[in-house]
Amino acid sequence: HPEAYATLVVNTIDSLGINDRCLLQSFDPAMLEALHALDPDLDLALLVENNDDVATNLGRLSFSPSAYSPWFGVVDDALVRHLRELDIQLVVWTVNQENDMQRMIALGVDGIITDHPDRLLRLLERE
Incomplete structure (x- = not known):
């Protein structure tokens, strides 16, 4: 359940006031999508462990992440x-x-x- 987990993560970093110091990373595009939907200003990184090219990997997201992490x-x-x-x-x-x-x-x-x-x-x- 990416949405439930994303909500917990976003609520936690919001409560600590550390949004501007966090880079949230995931291998799972669904998790990044859920995080982005909750807060489009979050710095998100797509972790990559495949041999696909950058365009293919980034194409798994509906937005451009802050970072690419191979x-x-x-x-x-x-x-x-x-x-x-x-x-x-x-x-x-x-x-x-x-x-x-x-x-x-x-x-x-x-x-x-x-x-x-x-x-x-x-x-x-x-x-």
């Missing part, structure tokens, strides 16, 4: 440029090795999801 291994210069043209942020997951983090930073992704934020912070401090 596995980092599929990210290249062309994807970064394409999403910039669409004015959609690129947030990659799950980047745990420093060399992969460095590559994502060099590509200019907008966000990195990691199990090791300490490693990422160290790298960013060196930049």
